[in-house]
Amino acid sequence: MTDGPQNKIGCLYLVATPIGNLEDISLRALRILREADKIACEDTRHTRKLLAHYEIRAATTSYHAHNEIELAPKLAAEIAAGATIALVTDAGTPSISDPGHRLITACLESGLAVVPIPGPSAVIAAVTGCGLPADAFTFVGFLPSRTGERRKVMRDLANEPRSVVFYEAPHRLLESLADAREIFGNRRAAVARELTKVYEEFLRGTLDEILAQFREKPPRGEITVVIAQADPTTAEAEDAGDRLKISLAQRVAEIESEKGVDRKAALKIAAHERGINKRDAYKQLLASRDDEV
Numbered sequence: 001m002t003d004g005p006q007n008k009i010g011c012l013y014l015v016a017t018p019i020g021n022l023e024d025i026s027l028r029a030l031r032i033l034r035e036a037d038k039i040a041c042e043d044t045r046h047t048r049k050l051l052a053h054y055e056i057r058a059a060t061t062s063y064h065a066h067n068e069i070e071l072a073p074k075l076a077a078e079i080a081a082g083a084t085i086a087l088v089t090d091a092g093t094p095s096i097s098d099p100g101h102r103l104i105t106a107c108l109e110s111g112l113a114v115v116p117i118p119g120p121s122a123v124i125a126a127v128t129g130c131g132l133p134a135d136a137f138t139f140v141g142f143l144p145s146r147t148g149e150r151r152k153v154m155r156d157l158a159n160e161p162r163s164v165v166f167y168e169a170p171h172r173l174l175e176s177l178a179d180a181r182e183i184f185g186n187r188r189a190a191v192a193r194e195l196t197k198v199y200e201e202f203l204r205g206t207l208d209e210i211l212a213q214f215r216e217k218p219p220r221g222e223i224t225v226v227i228a229q230a231d232p233t234t235a236e237a238e239d240a241g242d243r244l245k246i247s248l249a250q251r252v253a254e255i256e257s258e259k260g261v262d263r264k265a266a267l268k269i270a271a272h273e274r275g276i277n278k279r280d281a282y283k284q285l286l287a288s289r290d291d292e293v
Helices: 027-035 044-053 068-080 101-109 122-129 147-156 170-184 207-216 235-245 248-259 263-274 278-292
Strands: 011-015 038-041 060-062 084-088 113-117 137-142 163-168 188-193 201-206 223-227
Touching (some): 011 068, 011 101, 027 084, 027 113, 068 084, 068 101, 101 113, 122 163, 122 223, 147 170, 163 170, 188 207, 201 207, 248 263, 248 278, 263 278
Parallel strands (some): 011 084, 011 113, 038 060, 038 084
Antiparallel strands (some): 163 223, 188 201, 188 223
């Protein structure tokens, strides 16, 4: 068996490494790490723990988000000169919400071989264990940390026909789940925490149920969230989508009528639904009136 094109000058191997349990690594990955001329690591200190566990004594170099622009062409040049380089991240598969894309692109643009060595992925582990449909899903990486930007991403996904998967930091999880509850409705979901580690945990249920659990016990560790796809047969899903389709002025009028509040309060509610501040919402409202004139 071979690991890539024959008669190659050099090769970049994209080696998936454990996301927690050190036993979750393939025999092929271990061989590539042993045979590589150099291992490019997101954090050399972290990777050396894995290498030491398997008694691998390979040269390492640091390759991370802060130096990849500078280092990618240099590593590509080494590969062009005949080197075999294995790229790893701290956990999981290179370039999946981790550094790697620039080096991969640099190698491909130079006609160099790029060979993936598949293995652990928090996304796949979460989707297969969550109890929600796994035949198709949409992965969006880490959601934006800013509330407005995060809510905009969620609004774009409100009618997504596949399950939605994303990573989230524990200190932002409650806020993100609350946004999801408001924008998506009370869908079924699962939060996978510390996958493959000693304290691995799946919390499954509706968004309301999961939120209640985390409000009692704040989340910790590395987290992957899976939210069920939109169900067009439920009135709640339809209402959530409809709120985002109508104009801001129409939504403000609806809120005034439904909740019996004044325009100022209705505008604040509508702005929150759309993930924008009240000032921007007011500008949009004025602009829509000008367009009607």
